[in-house]
Amino acid sequence: xxxxxxxxxxxxxxxxxxxxxxxxxxxxxxxxxxxxxxxxxxxxxxxxxxxxxxxxxxxxxxxxxxxxxxxxxxxxxxxxxxxxxxxxxxxxxxxxxxxxxxx
Amino acid sequence: xxxxxxxxxxxxxxxxxxxxxxxxxxxxxxxxxxxxxxxxxxxxxxxxxxxxxxxxxxxxxxxxxxxxxxxxxxxxxxxxxxxxxxxxxxxxxxxxxxxxxxx
DNA sequence: TTGATGTTTCTAGATATAGCGATATAATGA
DNA sequence: TCATTATATCGCTATATCTAGAAACATCAA
Numbered sequence: 001x002x003x004x005x006x007x008x009x010x011x012x013x014x015x016x017x018x019x020x021x022x023x024x025x026x027x028x029x030x031x032x033x034x035x036x037x038x039x040x041x042x043x044x045x046x047x048x049x050x051x052x053x054x055x056x057x058x059x060x061x062x063x064x065x066x067x068x069x070x071x072x073x074x075x076x077x078x079x080x081x082x083x084x085x086x087x088x089x090x091x092x093x094x095x096x097x098x099x100x101x102x103x
Numbered sequence: 104x105x106x107x108x109x110x111x112x113x114x115x116x117x118x119x120x121x122x123x124x125x126x127x128x129x130x131x132x133x134x135x136x137x138x139x140x141x142x143x144x145x146x147x148x149x150x151x152x153x154x155x156x157x158x159x160x161x162x163x164x165x166x167x168x169x170x171x172x173x174x175x176x177x178x179x180x181x182x183x184x185x186x187x188x189x190x191x192x193x194x195x196x197x198x199x200x201x202x203x204x205x206x
Numbered sequence: 207t208t209g210a211t212g213t214t215t216c217t218a219g220a221t222a223t224a225g226c227g228a229t230a231t232a233a234t235g236a
Numbered sequence: 237t238c239a240t241t242a243t244a245t246c247g248c249t250a251t252a253t254c255t256a257g258a259a260a261c262a263t264c265a266a
Contacts, residue, residue: 007119013206014117015254016110023205047213060255062214081212081263096203102126103116103195118224150243163225165244184233184242 002072004095006102012071017054018064022073024053025087037080044077044084105175105191107198109205115174120157121167125176127156128190140183147180147187 013019024031028040032049040049051061065085068074072091077084116122127134131143135152143152154164168188171177175194180187 007117007122010113010117010122014110014113017254019110019113048211056254057256058213059215059257063255066214078213078262083213092206096199096206099202100199103199120224151241159224160226161243162227162245166225169244181232181243186243 002091004072004091004098006095006098008071009073009095012067012073015064017056018068021050021054021064022068022087024050025074025085028086035082038082038084041086043079044075044086046082046084048082050085105194107175107194107201109198109201111174112176112198115170115176118167120159121171124153124157124167125171125190127153128177128188131189138185141185141187144189146182147178147189149185149187151185153188 013022025045028045031053032040032045034040035043035046035049038044038046047058047062047065050065051058054061054064056064065074065076069076069085073088073095074085075088077086116125128148131148134156135143135148137143138146138149138152141147141149150161150165150168153168154161157164157167159167168177168179172179172188176191176198177188178191180189
């Protein structure tokens with residue numbers, strides 16, 4: 001399990017698009033269309049669906065997701081041709097606790 | 104009481120110097136020298152003391168403090184020739200609660 | 207193998223932030 | 237009033253981030 005870093009998390013979430021991606025992933029079935037392969041809640045949401053939601057280019061969306069992942073806030077899973085992203089709830093919980101103690 | 108904004112707080116705290124200023128202000132008497140006028144805990148810490156702690160220029164320090172204040176994370180009080188900054192504990196608490204609910 | 211599709215990485219220009227010195231403002235005291 | 241000290245703001249350069257398009261890579265199906 002990754003050790004959470006407050007500063008890196010703040011940097012990643014200081015961008016409105018990245019913040020809203022993480023928030024939308026709280027209730028994936030409410031913000032993203034169902035997928036033929038892979039359940040949005042269990043497996044995560046594919047990059048294409050997330051891109052449609054944010055309205056930026058595919059490459060930018062991919063870069064943002066990679067950044068959220070480096071910060072430990074999401075995980076990715078490759079299945080066939082798709083990459084599915086979902087929240088890393090354990091790390092997010094850890095972050096909030098850390099903030100309560102150290103912020 | 105200011106309505107806390109998650110994004111603005113993240114932006115302000117995504118900078119290592121600003122983050123550490125806020126953290127040092129948790130225990131002012133441990134991180135800053137006593138002041139002739141104004142108690143570091145009750146009234147806050149003057150800009151000059153904070154500047155010495157961070158090791159950046161006076162102008163940069165002042166700008167950073169203004170940014171933390173705009174984000175609602177600190178308050179300032181002018182007393183004589185000095186401006187004293189302290190944490191806005193109520194807002195910080197509100198922010199952490201907001202993160203627990205909305206992040 | 208070839209082509210189609212989803213994703214990632216590379217490159218580059220536009221915009222934003224970092225951080226300094228100089229200047230302006232405010233308060234104090236001689 | 238004038239000089240001094242503390243802080244804030246302005247103007248600037250350097251660096252970082254934003255974001256797109258192009259190219260590369262991966263997977264699958266024909």
